[in-house]
Amino acid sequence: MKAALILEDGTRFLGESFGYYEEIVGEVVFNTSMTGYQEVFTDPSYYGQIVNMTYPMIGNYGINTEEMESTKPQLNALIVREAAKNPSNWRCEMNIEGYLKLNKVVGLEGIDTRALTKLIRNAGTMKGIITTDVEMSQEVLEKKLSTFNNKPGVMDVSTNKTVEIEGEGPHVAIIDLGLNKNLLKSFTKENCRVTIFSADTTAEDILNVNPDGIFLSNGPGNPKDIPEVLENIKRLIGVKPMMGVCLGYQLLALALGGNTLKMKYGHRGGNHPVKDLSTNKVYITSQNHGYVVEESSLPEEVKVSHRNMNDGTMEGLVYEKQQILGVQFRPELSSGSHSTAYILDKFIDKL
Template identity: 40%
Template sequence: MKGTLSLSNGQSFQGIWKGAAKDVQGEIVFFTGMTGYEEVLTDPSYHGQIIVFSYPLMGQYGIQTAHLESEVIQPAGIIVTELYEGALEKGISLFDFALQHNVPIMSGVDTRSVIQTIREDGTMQAVMQLEGKPLPAWKPIRTFLVPHVTAKTITTHGEGFPHIGLIDFGYKKSILQALLDRGCKVTVFPYTVTTDVLSAYQLDGLLFSNGPGDPASLEHKLADYKEWATNYPSLGICLGHQLLASAFGASTEKLPFGHRGANHPVMNMKTNRVSMSSQNHSYVVKKDSLPDSLSVLYLNVNDNSIEGVQHNELPFITVQFHPEASPGPAEHHEVFDTFFDLIPFEKKVSTHA
């Protein structure tokens, strides 16, 4: 079957339809990594989007469940140049995985042209549809996506120290695993958790996770997040970074086409060291909105946007990129070590006494 990708700017692209026979609409974005499609497709930060992969061949090593970041495919649709459908040594094919999750794929698409259009005109709404069907009416854009991906219940993992509360806006499994690998006890909370509930768990620190959508959609929770970051050593990642910065007075804006890939250079402003990072976001903290209480910790080398901040008095840091880096380089695991150094040493001693 043939299919059509229609962009809201009026352009359209043809391809071969694979998988679920349903039309989908979503914000169209692109990912520049050569590998890591398993992690990308199950990353909750991509919830509801249509993702275009820049690497020309996808699916060549199948799907390995150990690498999934959540239990389901998060994007609404998948666009590739070529879909590998040959034999696999293990796992299931990308085609079968998409079919299981009722997500359509279009292959044979001129992805270079699609990506060039996004780079020139910015991210926009798009529709994937089977050929011959009339273009459906454009649906309103959803910006508050966190309720669709947050945890439904409170769960605890591990038994070590420190005890970290993970505020779930759509966290990646590899973030939880990075904490467990460092001997932590981790309790995952829905983003709607109350201050009283947090207090009952005797936490040593908080991690504000990644997630989809516009940080402004959580403005009603910023007072809580400021209170929590004032009382607990905290780390914010991606959306969590944007929310903590916003809670202390910064504002955010949407990038023309976002940062999505495993090769984004960032500079540590303390050490002047440049390293590669894995990223997936549309919004950034506006540099000229940063309050005096916050200092820039990381900058993006390509466009000079803020990639992380630290509070000048309180024990919290944030990063726009993914320090757990799945997929991507492993150069930023030190972010977790910096976070743990914010947790009082005296408490560590008394805990083990």
């Protein structure tokens, strides 16, 4: 059926509904990945977002249920130029339309995704709605967009129970802010013993299991929206070695006295060049974030470890005295280059 994406500034993109349909509101962002779309669908960091894929055809190798980052899709809706109807791959179990229908995720295809991307890039990230009411008035639009609130995102995607995974290596306590399956695999393949805690677990309960180190996972939204989680992290600083990625890295920076800022349109995709300042090597990284650590806000003893080569933003920190490190990108990388897995190895070696 005919459907439209209507942005908060009133811009309308007309297309066709596919997959599941319901009227849906979210933050409209774009992702520049050419492959790895099913990892994007199931990445908890996309919770609450309407994701516009810049690559013109999505779904050409179909869906296989083994390579998911979580148990279900996490994004609010998917926008593509063209959804592949007849995928070709020996591991394909279904096409993306069937997958979206099965999981009740809204899809919109046939719009000018290039024009949408350029608009977001120039004007910044906006809220939007996918609807069949293509003539919706501005007054109704504003009322419906005002209902969107992604502040509960972290608690919605976090585990609701403590999970223990046996291993003979170092004991890692993971605070689940929206943990990706491949991040967990990175620790279990090194035979680490892992205890996964919900995002709101107290510092005391985490320290009661006496882990060798504490890891803060990726997750959705603004790090300042979860002050209770931040307070618990502050109580863990300096007690055990710590590492954070993505949202976890931003929370570490806040806990160390730094500040975070909302980016104009964020970094989302599998092709972001980042330099390791200790080696001067540049890596192509997988990223998904809309906030950045303000470099000048950090205490002098906290050093910048990585820098984005496109816009110069800070992509990593290290605080040797407290045995803390963090990166803004995804070192476990699925899908993407595997060259930054050394950062997780550094953390495990510390333990």
